Amino acid sequence: AAGVALRTDIVVIGAGQAGLSAAYHLKKQGVPPGKGFVVLDANPFPGGAWQHRWPTLTLSTVNRVHDLPGMRFTETTGEALSSVQARLAVPEYFAEYEKRFGLPVYRPVRVLQVTDRADHRLQVQTDQGPVSTRGIINATGTWNTPFIPDVPGRERFLGRQLHTQDYQNPHDFLGQHVLIVGGGISALQLLDEISQVTETTWVTRREPEFRKGPFDDEAGRAAVSLVEARVRAGLEPESVVSVTGLMWTPQVEAMQQRGVLSRLPMFQHITEKGVVWEDGRSLHVDVILWCTGFRSSLSHLSPVNLREDTGGITLTGRLATQVARDPRIHLVGHGPSASTIGANRAGRAAVQELCAFLGIT
Numbered sequence: 001a002a003g004v005a006l007r008t009d010i011v012v013i014g015a016g017q018a019g020l021s022a023a024y025h026l027k028k029q030g031v032p033p034g035k036g037f038v039v040l041d042a043n044p045f046p047g048g049a050w051q052h053r054w055p056t057l058t059l060s061t062v063n064r065v066h067d068l069p070g071m072r073f074t075e076t077t078g079e080a081l082s083s084v085q086a087r088l089a090v091p092e093y094f095a096e097y098e099k100r101f102g103l104p105v106y107r108p109v110r111v112l113q114v115t116d117r118a119d120h121r122l123q124v125q126t127d128q129g130p131v132s133t134r135g136i137i138n139a140t141g142t143w144n145t146p147f148i149p150d151v152p153g154r155e156r157f158l159g160r161q162l163h164t165q166d167y168q169n170p171h172d173f174l175g176q177h178v179l180i181v182g183g184g185i186s187a188l189q190l191l192d193e194i195s196q197v198t199e200t201t202w203v204t205r206r207e208p209e210f211r212k213g214p215f216d217d218e219a220g221r222a223a224v225s226l227v228e229a230r231v232r233a234g235l236e237p238e239s240v241v242s243v244t245g246l247m248w249t250p251q252v253e254a255m256q257q258r259g260v261l262s263r264l265p266m267f268q269h270i271t272e273k274g275v276v277w278e279d280g281r282s283l284h285v286d287v288i289l290w291c292t293g294f295r296s297s298l299s300h301l302s303p304v305n306l307r308e309d310t311g312g313i314t315l316t317g318r319l320a321t322q323v324a325r326d327p328r329i330h331l332v333g334h335g336p337s338a339s340t341i342g343a344n345r346a347g348r349a350a351v352q353e354l355c356a357f358l359g360i361t
């Protein structure tokens with residue numbers, strides 16, 4: 001493989017918040033870079049999925065990007081203006097972080113699949129060649145796996161359809177009627193910006209539930225433990241917003257005053273020109289923007305059969321990162337740790353448990 005050690009003890013797949021936290025703790029624990037561990041990342045530059053976020057997502061409109069362990073965000077950004085784009089500021093921070101701690105990140109290297117070897121090792125097949133390893137910390141996030149529900153007629157629509165992942169700028173839709181589908185944080189943010197420049201309609205499956213009052217640590221812990229219970233039981237994790245609810249903020253208040261917050265229930269099918277509800281009502285739209293979320297990017301792990309009949313991957317260990325069916329593999333930034341703070345903690349727990357399991361350091 002081009003520059004990749006062919007044989008190592010631990011491969012970290014992905015260099016987002018979760019992968020970098022794991023790499024930091026491996027280094028701190030004395031696992032030697034290269035021979036002891038490598039990080040493989042498919043992106044061309046540091047920054048994980050943040051480098052792909054839409055330009056209007058700024059440091060004031062993200063919820064909160066937690067510091068990685070051992071170095072503050074403000075060390076690269078200074079007291080960054082809240083108008084700074086997240087897709088620029090976060091990658092700058094990650095780049096500096098990788099350099100400061102000498103983390104062995106190889107990029108762009110895409111992991112294609114992970115298979116079992118006869119000698120109890122795992123074979124990581126990449127687009128740059130194979131790497132043999134004893135353990136894996138998987139930190140591949142969700143950005144590469146956008147989810148769009150299978151609504152009948154989707155392929156017939158003659159207007160434009162796009163997913164949150166493709167979104168760039170509200171001005172792309174000037175003069176068009178945009179249908180925004182989804183009840184999560186991204187749907188709400190994009191509805192806010194697009195409705196300021198053009199006509200919008202908002203559709204959600206369920207009545208959105210707004211949380212009045214602050215989203216404090218206790219509420220965060222309660223939300224995480226709900227998702228954690230699911231993955232410990234071998235079920236697919238639910239979306240974060242389904243357990244946290246939406247925040248009632250001054251922006252949301254302003255949206256309500258502008259009259260853009262009223263939502264319609266989910267439509268039943270799609271036609272060439274728009275959407276139709278069960279009761280026969282229809283609406284012509286030019287654009288359908290699917291803000292319907294992401295799924296964990298795990299297809300490269302299919303050959304090692306981690307899934308249960310229940311559809312999910314049972315996770316165990318202190319923070320539910322270790323795969324019950326194959327303790328050589330940890331999933332971080334997944335399910336209960338799919339947030340910047342969760343990814344930090346999961347990276348540490350996964351390193352401690354995997355090193356203990358493999359008898360390293």
Ligand code: FAD
Binds near residue numbers: 013018019297
């Ligand atoms: P990523 O940052 O997605 O990194 C995964 C890395 O893995 C990528 O670099 C990718 O290229 C690489 N990769 C994927 N597949 C492969 C492969 N097969 N081979 C090699 N490399 C691969 N959380 C918060 O706490 N606060 C927020 O404000 C917040 N805002 C968000 C806004 C949006 C729009 C979204 C989508 C998420 C947001 N989150 C937020 C969630 C948060 O970004 C993540 O949970 C967190 O950053 C953890 O990232 P990660 O390391 O799991 O993944």
